[in-house]
Amino acid sequence: MSKAVVIGTGFGGLSSAVRLVAKGYDVTMVDKNNDPGGRARRFTRDGFSFDAGPTVITAPYLIEELFALLGEDMKEYLELLPVDPFYRVAFDDQTHFDYVGDRDRLLENIKQLEPKDVEGYEKFYKHACEIFDIGYTRLADYPFSSWKDMVKIMPDFMRLQNYKTVYGLASKYFKSEKLRQVFSFQPLLVGGNPFTITSIYLLIHPLERKWGVHFPKGGTYSIVEALVKLLKKRGVEFIYGDEVSRLEVSNKKIHTVQTLSGKSIPADVVVNNGDPTYTYTNLIDKKHLMYNKPWLVKKMKQSMSLFVAYFGTNREYKDLKQHTIVLGPRYKGLLDDIFKKQVLAKDFSLYLHASKRTDENLYPDGKDGFYVLSPVPNNKSGIDWSKEGEGYFQRILESLEGRMMPGLRDSLETSFYITPDYFKNQLLSTDGAAFGIEPLFRQSAYFRYHNQSSDISNMFFVGANTHPGAGIPGVLNSAKVTDRLINNIKRPVRSHGTQYDASQEQR
Ligand SMILES: Cc1cc2nc3c(=O)[nH]c(=O)nc-3n(C[C@H](O)[C@H](O)[C@H](O)COP(=O)(O)OP(=O)(O)OC[C@H]3O[C@@H](n4cnc5c(N)ncnc54)[C@H](O)[C@@H]3O)c2cc1C
Numbered sequence: 001m002s003k004a005v006v007i008g009t010g011f012g013g014l015s016s017a018v019r020l021v022a023k024g025y026d027v028t029m030v031d032k033n034n035d036p037g038g039r040a041r042r043f044t045r046d047g048f049s050f051d052a053g054p055t056v057i058t059a060p061y062l063i064e065e066l067f068a069l070l071g072e073d074m075k076e077y078l079e080l081l082p083v084d085p086f087y088r089v090a091f092d093d094q095t096h097f098d099y100v101g102d103r104d105r106l107l108e109n110i111k112q113l114e115p116k117d118v119e120g121y122e123k124f125y126k127h128a129c130e131i132f133d134i135g136y137t138r139l140a141d142y143p144f145s146s147w148k149d150m151v152k153i154m155p156d157f158m159r160l161q162n163y164k165t166v167y168g169l170a171s172k173y174f175k176s177e178k179l180r181q182v183f184s185f186q187p188l189l190v191g192g193n194p195f196t197i198t199s200i201y202l203l204i205h206p207l208e209r210k211w212g213v214h215f216p217k218g219g220t221y222s223i224v225e226a227l228v229k230l231l232k233k234r235g236v237e238f239i240y241g242d243e244v245s246r247l248e249v250s251n252k253k254i255h256t257v258q259t260l261s262g263k264s265i266p267a268d269v270v271v272n273n274g275d276p277t278y279t280y281t282n283l284i285d286k287k288h289l290m291y292n293k294p295w296l297v298k299k300m301k302q303s304m305s306l307f308v309a310y311f312g313t314n315r316e317y318k319d320l321k322q323h324t325i326v327l328g329p330r331y332k333g334l335l336d337d338i339f340k341k342q343v344l345a346k347d348f349s350l351y352l353h354a355s356k357r358t359d360e361n362l363y364p365d366g367k368d369g370f371y372v373l374s375p376v377p378n379n380k381s382g383i384d385w386s387k388e389g390e391g392y393f394q395r396i397l398e399s400l401e402g403r404m405m406p407g408l409r410d411s412l413e414t415s416f417y418i419t420p421d422y423f424k425n426q427l428l429s430t431d432g433a434a435f436g437i438e439p440l441f442r443q444s445a446y447f448r449y450h451n452q453s454s455d456i457s458n459m460f461f462v463g464a465n466t467h468p469g470a471g472i473p474g475v476l477n478s479a480k481v482t483d484r485l486i487n488n489i490k491r492p493v494r495s496h497g498t499q500y501d502a503s504q505e506q507r
Helices: 011-023 061-069 103-113 117-138 147-159 166-173 177-182 186-190 199-211 221-233 276-283 332-341 385-403 420-425 472-486
Strands: 003-007 026-030 042-045 048-051 080-082 087-090 096-099 214-216 237-239 244-250 253-259 264-266 269-272 305-313 323-326 350-353 368-376 412-418 459-461
Touching: 003 011, 003 264, 011 026, 011 061, 011 221, 011 269, 011 472, 042 305, 042 412, 048 305, 048 368, 061 221, 061 472, 087 177, 096 103, 096 177, 103 117, 103 177, 117 166, 117 177, 117 199, 166 177, 166 199, 186 199, 221 237, 244 276, 305 385, 305 420, 323 385, 350 385, 368 385, 385 412, 385 420, 412 420, 459 472
Parallel strands: 003 026, 003 269, 026 237, 087 323, 269 459
Antiparallel strands: 042 048, 080 214, 087 096, 244 253, 253 264, 305 368, 305 412, 323 350, 350 368
C-alpha cells in the first residue's frame, strides 16, 4: 500500500486525506497544533467555546461529496442549518441592509435603499452569474499547471471585464454607495481588497445565492470533528503537537518527512496543507529548488491579517443576526490603510459572529457567545501587537456597545483575542497573513502556488495558498484539484508546472 503523509489538518488537509483514503493510500496526518482544524479549530475558555475562524458555510455539496466518496452519508454525521439573512450589513449612520438569498426579498430590500438600483441589481446578477459559470463551474476544481491554461481563459476574462475590480463592477451597476459596499465586501472574506481584486471574485454572490449560507449544528468545528471521525474510522493516523521540520528529498521526490520531535515518516506522496512560502524557505534544502527559490517565494504578496476577539456574556443579544458586517465611517480609505499603507487605523470595519442566533443550544439560557473580527495589516506593517492589542480590543468593545450591544463591557464573562502574531506563530503563516497569499490577478490560477510542486514531483499543495484560493469552498476545491493531479503522479515534471492532460478529464 502506498504511503501518503498529509502536513496540516486544516480543511485542505482533511479533505485531501479523505480523497487519498478513497484512492487506497495509507494516510498519516501531522499537525503542529494539539487539535485539528487549523484556522477552523475551536477555542474553549471559562465554559464557553468558540469557532476560531470560518462561520459562513457555503457550497455544502463539497462537504457532502467527501462523505459520499467513502460510501457514507453526511447527514449521519452533521446537520447544516440554513442562515437567514445571509448577513446584516450595518452602516455607520445606524441604518442597515439585510442581504438575503430569496430574490424577491432581496429586491425589496434594495428598493428600500435605492429604487433605481433594482434594475441595476438584475444586470449585476446576470453579469455575476456569467462570471460564476466560467470562474467557478469550469475552473475552480481544475488545475492550472501550464501557462497555456491561462491563455485559454483570456478571451472570457476580457469579455467578462475581469480586468475591472470587484468594486469597479459593483459601481457600474449600483448608484447607491451603500449598495456598492454591500455587493463588494465579499472578497474581504478571502483576504482580497475589493478595490484591487479582479472582478472574477464576484462569483461569490451567485455561489451564495445558489447553495445558500449555512451553519452547522454545534458550530463549524462540528464539520472538523465529523471529518476526523470519518478518517479515524478508515484507519488514518493523526499525529498532533508535532511540527514537520524537514522534508528529505532525492531525485526530485520527498522520501521522508521529519518532525521536530524526531519522527521520520517515509512517504510516497506528501500533501502539504501548510504555507508554501514557509515550506520552500524552511523545510527543503534549497539545492533541490529550481523554480521556488527562497528569495523568489519571499516576494509573493501575503494577504491582510485579522484581529479576532472572542467573548462570552452573561446576557443574550437576541436582536443581533448570525452574521453582521459592521461598516465604519470609511470604506476605501480604511482598505487603503490596511492593504497599501499598512497602518493601524483609528476606525475599523468589523464582522460580528453571533452563533447562538442559529443554534440556540450553543450556550445555556441567559448566556451568549460571540467573536468579532477586524481586518488589519499583516506583520509587514511592523505593528507591535503586544502594545497595541489591548487598546484596539477596548476600542472595538466600546464601538459594539455604542452601536448594537448595550451593556456589553459589564456583561463579559470571558474574553481573549488573537492578532497577526497568532497566524505567524501558531499556523506558520508568512507575515502573519490570515488568508495565505493575496488573491491578486498576478497571484491567481497559474500564477498562484501550483497544486503540484514544480520542483518536487510528489509534493502537492492544498489549502488557501494554492488554486483556487482561500475560504472553505476554495480550499475544498483545491483538494479536488490535487486529487486529479495525484492520478498523474508517475508522469515526469516538465518546465514550470506539471504535465497534466486536461483533455483526459471527465467533467
Ligand atoms: C477568522 C477567520 C474567519 C474566516 N471566516 C470564513 C468563513 O466564514 N467562511 C469561509 O469559507 N472561510 C472563512 N475563512 C477562511 C478559511 O477559514 C480558510 O481559508 C481555510 O480554513 C484555510 O484552510 P487551509 O486548509 O488552507 O489551512 P489551515 O486551516 O490554515 O490549516 C493548516 C494547518 O497546517 C498546520 N501546519 C502548517 N505548517 C505545519 C508544519 N510544518 N507541520 C505541521 N503542521 C503544520 C497548521 O498548524 C494548520 O493546522 C476565515 C478565516 C479566518 C482566519
